[in-house]
Amino acid sequence: MRFESFDSMYQRACDRKGGQAALESLLPPCRTPDELIDIGDDRYLAQFTKSIFQSGFVWRVIHNKWPSFEEVFWQFDVSKILLMPDDMLERKAQDPKIVRNFNKVKTIPANAMMMRSVQLEHGSFAEFIANWPEDEIVELWLYLKKHGQRLGGNTGPYALRQLGKDTFVLSSDVESYLRAHSIIEGGLYSQKSLRATQQAFNHWRSESGRSLSDISRIIAYGVGDNVVLAD
Structure with a gap:
């Protein structure tokens, strides 16, 4: 062609x-690969969550409420998120300080689980993202869609761009x-x-x-x- x-x-x-x-x-x-590695896995989970909530919603509202999201979900510490019992997740999903959308809230532990499986294989999720070759970037999109939740379409790519991954x-x-x-x-x-x-x-x-x-x-x-x- x-x-x-x-x-x-x-x-x-x-x-x-x-x-x-x-x-x-x-x-x-x-960002360079070294800069991407330095971000920290909590920021990857935070950005995935932010992009998921922004999808189909008014971005300004999510932006204004984001400090409360950080507070409610322990600054998106992956280990803490994975220890959260289901009843606590349901309570947090009803917190008026955030946008109360339980289907989207459920993506937080689901995507944390995806990240934990990557951590076990690659050392950190940040290294996994940083080392992914840009000439196969759509394969990374497909990975996020398959193994994560609500990261298909433009949500995953927009999150990667916000994080500084070349896409x-x-x-x-x-x-x-x-x-x-x-x-x-x-x-x-x-x-x-x-x-x-x-x-x-x-x-x-x-x-x-x-x-x-x-x-x-x-x-x-x-x-x-x-x-x-x-x-």
Whole structure:
């Protein structure tokens, strides 16, 4: 398959966002593997939980209540979460200081359990994430979906991006681009579509030396209704 050149995508995004400097200011760096390892497994569980609660909800409400989430769930200490009995989890799910959604609250111990199994094999969940190769990032998405709870779709990828792991995200603008250029067809998250998308991003990454995150944003800034005219 032939792909549009990265230079063409980059120039289009520059034209739409007000120039190269303006575009570059919109591309925050990813964390290095060492930085990802230093985060701590509790922060991974916290971000997964935050992304799950933000999905389909007003992000600002979750943001404002987040200090209470941290308090109620012991700063997302994995060991403490795993020792929590079911009746305590039910009580915590009714705490008015958090968003009371029991189905989403139940993902906290479930995802802690996923992380514990990874810890036993890899030493820490942070090392597992840090060492996962970016040229197979969709396989990490699939792992989180299969072994975790409510981490499918864009929830897992958005959480990884917030943590600083280099990943593209299939936003509506990116999806529109991929379909318009016949890179994918059919279901967005089918294995065929995911692997075709990975192939395309690997190509652009090799061509440009840019991160997957940068490329994803550059594609999105080059389409849709996000034009910012230069002076």
